[in-house]
Amino acid sequence: MMRNIFLLINILFSLSFFSQKTMKVIGEDIKNKYQESLRLVTVFNEKYYKGFSGDSAAIKNDRYTFSIPNYNDDSPKPFRFLFKTVKNKVFKISDIFYISKNTNKISFNSDISKIIFENKDDLYNEIIDYDAYMKSYTFKKKILDSIKFSINERKKFKLGKTTTDSLQNLYNGLDKYEDSLLLSLSKKTPTSYVLFWKLVEKLETKGYKKTYHQIFNNLSISIKKSSVGLIFDNQIKNAEKIVLGSLFPDLIFLNKKVLKELGNSYTLIDFWFSYCQPCIDDFPKYKEIYSKYHDRGFEILNISTDRTKDKENWKKVIKEKDLKWIHFLDENGVKAKQYNVNKFPTNYLLDSTGRIIKKDITPEELDLYLSENLK
Structure with a gap:
């Protein structure tokens, strides 16, 4: 019977808590104990949440209680629920929802991981309008995702470079289309926090683009001068410093x-961490490239973002993989986050002056570039 139950979790926010530094979020399980615990998690860089990264709550007397420290401003912030189901022991994650001082209730259907928006919620119409405006992009992306899945399934997820490049070009074109819609929307709805958080997502996943600056500049003063708006302004200015053509x-x-520590000709700066398997998988290729071109002025500088507790593993990987080049530790990824390096590996190819000439270059592309430019 549990398989057919829709569990609705009503998250009630007592306004009396908002005068305190720590806000209490109380949820009630009004059906059966469908999951053992529920986790409230943030969506974007922890800077937007003043260091809060999440809180877990087990069921106690059919209720959940979360604590969000330092929640004392008016800006709605996006969150998700993460939970492990009892029936099949797998983790699920909910849609994004927003918590603000004006939030009275959030209903959550954990069976389908959907948030049930209330008509009285201040952001309800904003969300509906945003989704309607972006409908053409959503439709195009759904088709492209379906095509990609079909090709991967047919090729057993072993795609050639030509196919991969073609798909990437299509996604790049779709991304530009999305940007154009967001730019147009920013002129129509400059007070939209839904649009603002989409802009945060774009910056964190795609890196700096001039269009993002234009969109942000179109937003209202109230958003730009809000606590989260000021953080974004700082983030985008830092991200602008680490784009192609800049030092x-x-x-x-x-x-x-x-x-x-720059090489006399070219330097690859590679951001990684010691539990990043894709990062480690590239090391054998980099070792070959390093042995071929190091004497001709090529250098590799690894910057690890390992957490304090993982420092010994970082040293262990360097030793076991016999990585001869220069290593730096950006402990807990402080600098990486500052410059919006959020995916790993991320690399930058610099010329002898320290100017960025390539970003996220593959080992194969790097080998080809060096062979053509280091005669």
Whole structure:
């Protein structure tokens, strides 16, 4: 019978809590104990949440209680629910929903991981209008995702470079179309926090684009001067400093300047961490490239974002993989987050002056580029 139950979790927000530094979020299980625990998780960079990264709550007397510290401003912030179901022991994640001082209730259907929006919610019409305006993009993306899945299934997820490049070009074109819609929407609905958080998502996943600056500039003063708006303004200005054609930031770790270690010709700066398997998978290829071109002025600088508790594993990987080039530790990824490096691996190819000439270049592309430019 549990398989057919829709569990609705009503999250009630007591306004009396908002005068406190720590806001209490109380949820009630009004059906059966469909899951053992529920986790409230953030969606974007922790800076937007003043260091809050999530809170878990087990069922106690049919209720959940979350605590969100330092929640004392008017800006609605996006969250998700993460939960492990009892019936099949798998993790699910909900749609994005927003918590603000004006939030009275959020209903959640955990059986289908959907948030049930209330008509009285201040952001309800905003969400509906946003979804309607972006409908053409959503439709195009759904078709492209379906095509990609079909090709992967037919090719057993072993795609050739030509197919991969073609798909990437299609996604790049779709991304530009989305940007154009967002730019147009920013002129029509400059007070939309739904649009603002979409802009945050774009910056964090795609890196800096001039269009994002234009969209942000179109938003209302109230958003731009809000606590989250000021954080975004700082984030996008930092991200602008690490784009193609700009000088790589003068990062310093343990009093050692990264730019002091540049090669005489080209330098690959590679952001990684010691539990990143795709990062580690590239190391054998980099070792071959390093042995071929190091004597001709090519250098590799690894910047690890390992957490404090993983420092020993970072040292272990370097030793076991016999990585001869220079290593820096950006402990807990502080600098990486500052410059919006959120995916790993992320790399930058610099010329001898420290200017960025390539980003996210593959080992194969790097080998080809060096062979053509280091005669």
